[in-house]
Amino acid sequence: MPKKFAFALLGFVIVLLALGLVKRAQIVKISSVPHVMPASAVTSYEAKTVAWQPVISAIGTLAPVEGVMLSADADGIVVNIAADSGTSVKAGDLILSLDTSVEDAQLKAAEAAAELSKLQHDRAAELIGKNTISQAELDNATAQLNQANANVAALKATIARKHVRAPFDGRVGIRLINVGQFVSRGRDLVPIQRLDPIYVNFNVPQHEISSLTLGQKISVTVDGFHQPFAGKISAINSQVDPATRNIGVQALMANPAEQLRAGMFVQVEVELPLGAPQVVLPATAIAYAPYGNSVYIIENMKGHDGKEYLGVRQQIVKLGTTRGDLIAVEEGVKPGEQVVTAGVFKLRNGSPVQVNNTVQPAASSKPKPDNT
Numbered sequence: 531m532p533k534k535f536a537f538a539l540l541g542f543v544i545v546l547l548a549l550g551l552v553k554r555a556q557i558v559k560i561s562s563v564p565h566v567m568p569a570s571a572v573t574s575y576e577a578k579t580v581a582w583q584p585v586i587s588a589i590g591t592l593a594p595v596e597g598v599m600l601s602a603d604a605d606g607i608v609v610n611i612a613a614d615s616g617t618s619v620k621a622g623d624l625i626l627s628l629d630t631s632v633e634d635a636q637l638k639a640a641e642a643a644a645e646l647s648k649l650q651h652d653r654a655a656e657l658i659g660k661n662t663i664s665q666a667e668l669d670n671a672t673a674q675l676n677q678a679n680a681n682v683a684a685l686k687a688t689i690a691r692k693h694v695r696a697p698f699d700g701r702v703g704i705r706l707i708n709v710g711q712f713v714s715r716g717r718d719l720v721p722i723q724r725l726d727p728i729y730v731n732f733n734v735p736q737h738e739i740s741s742l743t744l745g746q747k748i749s750v751t752v753d754g755f756h757q758p759f760a761g762k763i764s765a766i767n768s769q770v771d772p773a774t775r776n777i778g779v780q781a782l783m784a785n786p787a788e789q790l791r792a793g794m795f796v797q798v799e800v801e802l803p804l805g806a807p808q809v810v811l812p813a814t815a816i817a818y819a820p821y822g823n824s825v826y827i828i829e830n831m832k833g834h835d836g837k838e839y840l841g842v843r844q845q846i847v848k849l850g851t852t853r854g855d856l857i858a859v860e861e862g863v864k865p866g867e868q869v870v871t872a873g874v875f876k877l878r879n880g881s882p883v884q885v886n887n888t889v890q891p892a893a894s895s896k897p898k899p900d901n902t
Contacts, residue, residue: 569840569882572873573890574828575815579807579865582853585799586741588779590732590750592794595782596698597723600625602713603691615704615720619696625720626705628692628713637685644678651675700724701788723792726785730761732798733776741802742766748781749799752790759783759790763800808850808858812893815871816857822846825859826877828868828885842870844879855892 606628613625654671657663696702703721707713730750734742742763750759761783770777781798783790817824826842833839850858863869870877871891877883 569884570873570876571886572826572828572842572870572877572883573887574868574885575812575871575890575893577809577811577859577863577865577867577869580810580856581804581807582810582851582858583804584802584851585749586734586738586802588732588734588798588800590730590796590798592790592792592796593729593731594700594723594725594792595727595729596700597721597792598697599721600694600697600719602628602694602715602717602719604628604688605714606630606692606712608707608709608711608713611705611707611709613696613702613720615702617702619700619702619722621696621698623696625694625696625702625722626707627694630689630692633685633689633692637682637689640678640681640685644675644682647671647675647678694719696722698722698724725788725791727782728785728790728792729764730781730783730796730798731778732781732796733771733774733778734800736770736775736777739766739770739777742779742800747801749801750781750783751797751799752794755789759785808860809863809865810853810856810858811863811869812855812871812891813852813857814855814891815869815874816847816849817844817874823849825863826870826874827863828870828883831880839882840884841880841882842877844877 608626609629610627611625612627613619613623619625651668651671651674654663654668658665658668700722701724703723705720706718707720713719730748744763744766746763748761748763750761752759761781763779764782765780767778767780779800811825815825817826824844824846827845828840828842830838831841831843845862847862848860850860852858868885870883871893873883
């Protein structure tokens with residue numbers, strides 16, 4: 531029995547050795563055949579130099595050059611609305627009127643009293659020349675005339691306060707009152723704003739102060755409008771906000787069609803002096819990584835067997851500003867070099883590639899994506 535077990539164990543060991551030798555022979559055979567990686571399909575883009583207009587980007591709000599909420603200067607009932615909501619008015623145009631029936635009656639009585647005082651004064655002036663009355667009586671008549679005229683002027687001023695007029699050329703907003711409504715003194719009645727020209731207020735970081743000057747051009751884009759609006763810086767705040775370390779800037783824009791309205795949210799770009807040309811690439815060409823961003827440059831390479839093939843070289847780059855689909859590369863890429871723009875994620879340094887530019891990623895500094 532022990533002999534049979536020994537022979538079985540010996541046979542098992544021999545079989546294992548034979549299988550090991552066969553497997554080793556297969557591995558040696560496979561290792562002797564050179565391994566060739568399959569070429570990855572990619573798209574390419576030729577690096578170009580572009581002279582971009584450097585800008586400072588900011589978020590702004592539109593404000594009227596002149597704007598005010600008209601309020602009641604006296605108590606009364608609204609009897610007439612001369613300028614309805616949305617009406618364009620000139621300075622001095624009547625906006626609305628309050629009831630002045632009581633003041634009108636008081637004014638007639640005051641005018642009658644003033645007329646009587648004038649007759650008495652004229653008669654006293656005539657009699658003083660004949661030495662018929664004293665100087666004191668003439669002075670009293672003069673004082674009564676002045677007082678009567680003052681009463682007339684006060685009533686006219688009270689009546690004028692009940693006729694609300696436009697303080698400047700502008701457009702009336704949505705009125706807050708109706709005919710027949712009683713309004714108290716100080717009650718808001720209707721807004722009025724001058725929209726042409728119009729201000730745009732925005733903030734920029736304090737380190738950009740040296741780049742700002744009065745009269746500097748700006749470009750403003752507004753949601754809902756396809757074209758940008760041009761303007762110029764008209765004022766720079768005298769102090770920096772201590773909480774945000776930003777400085778307030780105000781620019782003036784023409785708005786003849788009054789398309790822009792106060793309170794609109796806008797995007798502002800302040801144009802800076804033209805800088806040096808920069809190498810630009812599509813943003814899809816950049817392989818972002820914590821240790822450094824890179825691109826893959828396409829060029830002819832030699833394999834281990836000495837044969838040439840089309841491969842990629844990984845190049846660390848220093849990135850600059852971004853415009854739409856494009857990004858500036860400050861260091862690492864030369865003009866004219868072919869750079870991979872699609873398929874970057876599957877590449878390694880030295881990987882063989884096959885260029886197919888039938889369909890390429892978007893590469894525009896001012897893209898216009900579909901509204902989704």
